[in-house]
Each structure stands twice: as structure tokens, then as C-alpha cells.
Amino acid sequence: MEHIDTLKALGLFDARVPRYTSYPTAAVFSPATNGAFQKAALESLDPTDPVSVYIHIPFCERLCWFCACHTQGTQTLGPVESYIGTLEAELDLLRRTLPEGLRMGRLHWGGGTPTILPPPLIHRLAKAIRSVFPPAAEFEFSVEIDPTMVDRAKIDALADEGLSRASIGIQDFDPKVQQAIGRLQSFEVTRACVDDLRDAGITSLNTDLVYGLPHQSLARIEDTIDKVLTFAPDRVALFGYAHVPWVSKRQKLIDEDALPDDLARYRLATRAAERFVDAGLTAIGIDHFARPGDDLALALDAGRLRRNFQGYTADTCQTLIGLGASSISRFPDGYVQNAPATAAYIQRIEAGEFPGARGYHMTAEDQLRARAIERLMCTFTLDLDDLGAEFGPPAQSLAPALAAMAARFAPFASLEGGRLRIAPEGRPLTRMIASVLDQHVPEGVRYSRAS
Numbered sequence: 278m279e280h281i282d283t284l285k286a287l288g289l290f291d292a293r294v295p296r297y298t299s300y301p302t303a304a305v306f307s308p309a310t311n312g313a314f315q316k317a318a319l320e321s322l323d324p325t326d327p328v329s330v331y332i333h334i335p336f337c338e339r340l341c342w343f344c345a346c347h348t349q350g351t352q353t354l355g356p357v358e359s360y361i362g363t364l365e366a367e368l369d370l371l372r373r374t375l376p377e378g379l380r381m382g383r384l385h386w387g388g389g390t391p392t393i394l395p396p397p398l399i400h401r402l403a404k405a406i407r408s409v410f411p412p413a414a415e416f417e418f419s420v421e422i423d424p425t426m427v428d429r430a431k432i433d434a435l436a437d438e439g440l441s442r443a444s445i446g447i448q449d450f451d452p453k454v455q456q457a458i459g460r461l462q463s464f465e466v467t468r469a470c471v472d473d474l475r476d477a478g479i480t481s482l483n484t485d486l487v488y489g490l491p492h493q494s495l496a497r498i499e500d501t502i503d504k505v506l507t508f509a510p511d512r513v514a515l516f517g518y519a520h521v522p523w524v525s526k527r528q529k530l531i532d533e534d535a536l537p538d539d540l541a542r543y544r545l546a547t548r549a550a551e552r553f554v555d556a557g558l559t560a561i562g563i564d565h566f567a568r569p570g571d572d573l574a575l576a577l578d579a580g581r582l583r584r585n586f587q588g589y590t591a592d593t594c595q596t597l598i599g600l601g602a603s604s605i606s607r608f609p610d611g612y613v614q615n616a617p618a619t620a621a622y623i624q625r626i627e628a629g630e631f632p633g634a635r636g637y638h639m640t641a642e643d644q645l646r647a648r649a650i651e652r653l654m655c656t657f658t659l660d661l662d663d664l665g666a667e668f669g670p671p672a673q674s675l676a677p678a679l680a681a682m683a684a685r686f687a688p689f690a691s692l693e694g695g696r697l698r699i700a701p702e703g704r705p706l707t708r709m710i711a712s713v714l715d716q717h718v719p720e721g722v723r724y725s726r727a728s
């Protein structure tokens with residue numbers, strides 16, 4: 278039975294481990310690292326080093342039951358417009374704090390649903406951002422788009438503001454699956470959105486899919502993949518459904534009896550991955566695929582693929598500045614998350630305070646382990662000599678951890694001359710293997726499944 282029995286014996290189906298979009302993970306952030314750390318980190322940025330900027334829009338018109346993102350429902354634009362005013366005030370706070378001459382290399386709008394913004398608010402927000410963060414010579418702008426919550430006028434407004442990559446949410450096209458996750462979205466509406474994006478000159482397209490959803494079968498996911506491939510996406514993100522109803526209360530609406538079991542879930546992930554690779558896409562890390570020639574595939578080849586809060590990225594900026602409720606900033610020596618609840622975030626900004634509510638100040642040891650985990654998640658290998666080139670002799674202190682990984686995860690992990698390698702059949706274990714390096718496993722936190 279393929280390698281499943283060995284993967285199972287190694288605990289794949291029982292493990293609950295982080296996704297390692299950061300190390301340490303947000304679960305260990307503490308209120309001790311807050312707005313004061315954020316202010317000092319912003320003040321001391323090197324103005325010659327461009328930054329990435331992330332803007333969180335925590336609103337949706339529909340609230341899909343499966344969704345674990347930080348968002349809230351609204352049927353009117355009042356709260357959205359007022360939130361844009363708060364973002365402008367946060368930008369103003371940054372203007373007074375950042376060093377002169379800092380440039381923006383990347384801009385990403387996520388959510389929630391950024392395309393809930395009508396064209397005038399799109400222009401207003403884009404202008405406010407540019408006035409604080411002038412774009413660098415090389416600049417990319419990406420936005421998460423809900424195809425049911427966008428029209429040609431919004432796409433044209435985003436294109437006018439320099440949108441270079443659209444990321445559209447699909448999840449699954451099957452009506453029964455869509456019904457079970459409380460998210461209806463026809464192929465025709467999605468196709469029209471893709472056509473509008475191309476017509477408006479947006480050349481790069483990412484599609485989000487999810488495996489492990491209720492009632493999903495191999496036939497259903499293959500049908501979704503056939504439809505997605507007609508869009509000729511440059512990138513595909515294939516996320517494993519994280520069922521965390523204790524965090525995301527709306528997931529209580531999901532019928533747990535209809536969720537695929539461990540084996541079915543594993544088969545959905547492997548079949549979907551095979552289909553994308555057969556279609557000519559390159560597998561990127563644990564859950565992305567990219568057209569050869571796309572920057573993500575080029576970054577993988579060139580050894581500059583990175584992992585951040587949005588998943589895999591070719592972004593090499595050292596600093597990511599997150600604005601808006603719940604967004605996380607990554608500074609050279611740590612993380613800060615803005616107040617997660619929208620009301621609390623607004624309150625802080627209105628009081629003229631920095632909105633950082635919790636975070637983590639990294640030690641040198643954390644920096645080394647963060648890079649090691651990132652390498653594993655990006656390349657399925659970890660080379661102590663490579664780490665040594667960046668961190669010097671302390672890199673060798675990880676040698677016992679590498680030996681422990683190879684011993685515990687044989688035959689899928691092997692160690693040769695200071696280089697740990699995860700075999701292709703062992704890749705579903707990557708998050709578990711990376712967790713051996715994790716020195717900050719918080720008590721009482723329940724992560725989603727490893728598989």
C-alpha cells in the first residue's frame with residue numbers, strides 16, 4: 278500500500294503541527310512585545326532596503342463556513358469606508374516614524390475580501406499607501422480577489438493602480454462541496470472574472486484551491502482541476518483544509534461526518550499534485566505549483582524561494598510591514614501583530630497609539646532555527662554548510678537535531694555529510710520534521726493536522 282503505512286506509523290495522521298509560515302509561530306506571541314517594539318523597529322529600518330507592505334481588509338459580504346481567515350461580515354459599505362479612514366491614520370503614524378527615503382518593493386492586499394472596496398475606495402487606499410511608501414524601481418502589487426465580489430470597474434481600478442498579480446479564491450467547483458462549505462461560486466462567474474482580469478492586462482494569475490473539504494472525492498477534485506487548468510493559471514495554491522472550529526466558530530456549520538478520512542484526504546492531495554505536475558506546473562514546497570518561468574519557479578531554481586505569512590514567495594525583502602486589524606509585521610529581529618479584533622485596532626489608532634498588541638523578539642538562536650525551518654519547508658533539504666555561510670559556527674549546533682530527524686523519520690529523511698534530505702514520498706511529513714527544530718511549542722495550543 279504505497280508508503281502510506283509507513284507514513285501512518287510515523288504519526289502523519291495523528292500529528293498536529295504548525296504550518297510554519299513564521300518561526301516562532303503566532304501562537305507564542307506575547308503582549309510584552311507590542312507597540313513600543315513596533316515603533317522602535319520601524320524607526321530603525323534601513324531606508325536603502327525596500328520593504329514589503331501587507332494591508333488587511335477584514336470584511337466580506339458572505340461568510341463561507343470553511344474559512345479560517347480573520348474577517349467579519351458586512352452588508353453595507355459604512356464600516357468599510359470608515360476602516361479605510363483608520364488605515365489612512367495608521368499610514369500617517371508610519372509616515373511620522375519611518376526613515377526618510379524608504380521604498381516599497383511589494384504590496385499585497387489580503388483579507389477578508391479586498392474587492393469589497395468600490396473603485397473610489399480602491400483609489401483612495403492606493404494613493405494613501407503610495408504617499409507613505411513610494412514604489413521601488415522593481416515593484417509588484419497583488420490582491421486577493423473573490424470572483425463573486427468583483428466587477429470590471431473594480432478590476433480596472435486595481436489595474437490603474439498597478440495590479441500585477443491577481444489571486445482568486447476558488448476552493449472547489451463541485452456544487453455539493455460548495456453547498457457543504459457555505460460558498461456558492463459558479464464556473465461561469467469565475468471564468469468571467471478571469472477574462473476581465475486578462476482583458477485589463479493583469480498578466481499573472483494565482484488560484485486558491487482546498488483539499489479535504491466535505492464530500493470531496495477524487496472525481497470531484499479532478500473535475501475542479503480540469504476547470505482550473507482552462508484558466509492557465511501561473512500559480513496554484515492547494516491548501517489542506519484546516520478544520521479548527523475551536524478557533525473559527527463558523528466552521529461548526531460544517532458537517533464533520535462528510536469530511537474525507539485520513540486516507541481519502543491523503544489521496545486527494547497526492548492526486549491533485551500529480552495532476553498539476555502532469556499539466557506542466559512545477560511543485561513548489563508543500564502546497565504550491567507554478568508555471569515554469571513564473572517567478573516562484575525561478576526562485577526555487579535559484580535558491581531564493583522564501584516562506585512568509587502568505588505561503589511561498591519570491592519576495593526577498595527583509596521586512597514586511599503589516600497594516601490593518603490582525604496583520605503581522607516581520608522585522609529583522611522579530612514579529613508584531615496588530616490588535617486582532619477590528620474594534621480594538623480602531624481604538625488604538627484613534628488614540629494615536631501604535632496598534633501592535635503582541636509579538637516576539639527573536640534571539641540569534643531563533644533566527645538560525647527560523648532559517649533552517651524555512652529551508653526545509655522550501656527545498657526539503659537542510660544543509661549545515663549553507664546555514665554556516667549565513668550564521669557562522671553556531672549553525673553546527675543544529676547537528677544533533679538533524680541526526681534526530683534522520684533517526685526518527687527514516688527512511689523518508691536521510692542525513693549525509695551535514696545535509697538532511699526529505700525523500701519525495703516523505704514530503705507530507707515536512708511540517709512534522711521541521712517541528713523537531715521548534716523550541717517554542719506552546720502549551721494548550723491546538724494546531725491543525727499535519728497531513
Ligand SMILES: C[S@@+](CC[C@H](N)C(=O)[O-])C[C@H]1O[C@@H](n2cnc3c(N)ncnc32)[C@H](O)[C@@H]1O
Pocket residue numbers: 343344345346387388389390391421422423424445446447448485486487516517518519520
Ligand atoms: C483570505 S482568503 C481570501 C479569499 C477571498 N476572500 C475569496 O473568498 O475568494 C484566502 C484563502 O485562504 C484559504 N483558506 C481559508 N480558510 C481555510 C481553511 N480553513 N483551510 C485551508 N485554507 C483556507 C482559501 O483557499 C482562501 O482562498
Ligand code: SF4
Pocket residue numbers: 336337339340341344345346348388389390423446460
Ligand atoms: S473565503 Fe473569502 S469570502 Fe469566504 S469568508 Fe473567507 S475571506 Fe470571506
